[in-house]
Amino acid sequence: QVQLVQSGAEVKKPGASVKVSCEASGYTFTGYYIHWVRQAPGQGLEWMGWINPKNGGTNYAQNFQGRVSMTRNTSISTAYMELGRLRSDDAAVYYCARATPIPILYGWFDPWGQGTLVTVSS
Amino acid sequence: QSVLTQPPSVSAAPGQKVTISCSGSSSNIGKNFVSWYQQLPGTAPKLVIYDNNKRPSGIPDRFSGSKSATSATLGITGLQTGDEADYYCGTWDSSLSVGGVFGTGTKVTVL
Numbered sequence: 273q274v275q276l277v278q279s280g281a282e283v284k285k286p287g288a289s290v291k292v293s294c295e296a297s298g299y300t301f302t303g304y305y306i307h308w309v310r311q312a313p314g315q316g317l318e319w320m321g322w323i324n325p326k327n328g329g330t331n332y333a334q335n336f337q338g339r340v341s342m343t344r345n346t347s348i349s350t351a352y353m354e355l356g357r358l359r360s361d362d363a364a365v366y367y368c369a370r371a372t373p374i375p376i377l378y379g380w381f382d383p384w385g386q387g388t389l390v391t392v393s394s
Numbered sequence: 395q396s397v398l399t400q401p402p403s404v405s406a407a408p409g410q411k412v413t414i415s416c417s418g419s420s421s422n423i424g425k426n427f428v429s430w431y432q433q434l435p436g437t438a439p440k441l442v443i444y445d446n447n448k449r450p451s452g453i454p455d456r457f458s459g460s461k462s463a464t465s466a467t468l469g470i471t472g473l474q475t476g477d478e479a480d481y482y483c484g485t486w487d488s489s490l491s492v493g494g495v496f497g498t499g500t501k502v503t504v505l
Contacts, residue, residue: 307494309439316396317431317439317482319494333493367438378486380429380444387438 274298276368276385283391289356292388294368301349302326305371307381308342308353310364318364323351326374355390363392397422398483398497405503410473414500416466416483422495426486428466430459433480433499442481443468470502478504 279293294306308320321332323342330342341354351368365387372379399417406412416428428446431439441450443459446466458469466485470477483497 309494309496316499317484317496319496331491331493334490369439378426378492380427380441381431381439381484382441382444382450384438384440 274370274383276370276383278366278368278385278388281389281391283393284358285394286358286360286392288358289354290358290390291352291354292366292368292390294351294353294385296349296351296370299370301344302346302374304373305377306342306344306351307369307371309367309369309381309384311367311387312361312364315364320353320366322371324374325351358390358392360392363390365389396498397487397495398485400481400483400497400500402498403501403503405505406473407505408473408475411469411471412473412502413470414468414481414483414502416468416497418464418466418485418495420464421489422464422485422487423461423466424464425488428459428461428483428485430457430466430468431482431484432477433482435479439482473502473504475504478502 275297277295302325305322307322323330325344344351367387368385369381404412430443432442433439446461447459456472460467481500487495
C-alpha cells in the first residue's frame with residue numbers, strides 16, 4: 273500500500289537547522305508531487321511548499337522562502353525538508369504528504385506521513 | 395494565519411447529522427477544488443473528501459461534500475463515536491502566488 277514514513281523526533285536550539293526525511297513506498301516516487309505541511313501545538317495546518325520528485329523543482333510558501341529547502345533522492349524514494357534559522361515558533365509537527373500525479377499541480381493530499389515532532393529549545 | 399474560516403466546534407448525538415462550513419474567497423475556494431481532512435487525536439490528517447464532493451476508497455458514504463461560490467460544506471450523517479476528530483478544509487489560493495491554504499479547523503464532538 274502507499275505509505276510515507278518520516279524520520280524521528282528532533283530537538284534543536286534556536287538558530288540551528290533541522291532536516292526531516294520522508295520515505296515513500298508502494299508507488300512510483302517520481303510520479304507524484306510531495307508537499308510539506310506543519311502543525312504547531314494545538315494549532316491548525318500550515319502549508320510549506322512542494323517538490324517535484326521527477327525533476328527536483330520546488331515551490332515554497334512565502335512565509336518560508338529563504339529558510340526552507342526541499343530536496344529528494346530518487347534512488348531511495350525519499351524526500352527531505354530542511355528548515356534553517358529555527359525560532360521557538362517553528363516548534364511543530366512536520367508532515368509530508370503525497371499529492372496529485374505530475375503534472376497535475378493543485379489537488380488533494382493523500383496519504384500523509386506519520387509526522388515528525390520538532391522541538392526548538394535552548 | 396488560516397485564510398479559510400470554519401466554526402471552532404460542532405456537536406450532535408450518535409446517529410445524528412453535523413455539517414461543517416468552510417468560508418473563503420474568490421481567490422481560493424471560488425477558483426479551486428476543496429478537500430477535507432479528518433484528524434483523529436494524536437494522528438496525521440486523513441483525506442475524507444476531494445474535488446469538492448468525491449470520496450476516496452474506504453470512506454463511507456456518511457461523509458459528503460459540497461461547494462457553492464466561495465464556501466464549502468462537509469456533512470457527516472449517522473454520527474459515530476469514531477467520527478470524533480478535528481476536521482480541516484483545504485484548497486489553493488491564487489492571490490499572490492499559488493499556495494496551499496487550510497481552514498481554521500472544527501472539532502466534532504459526539505455527545
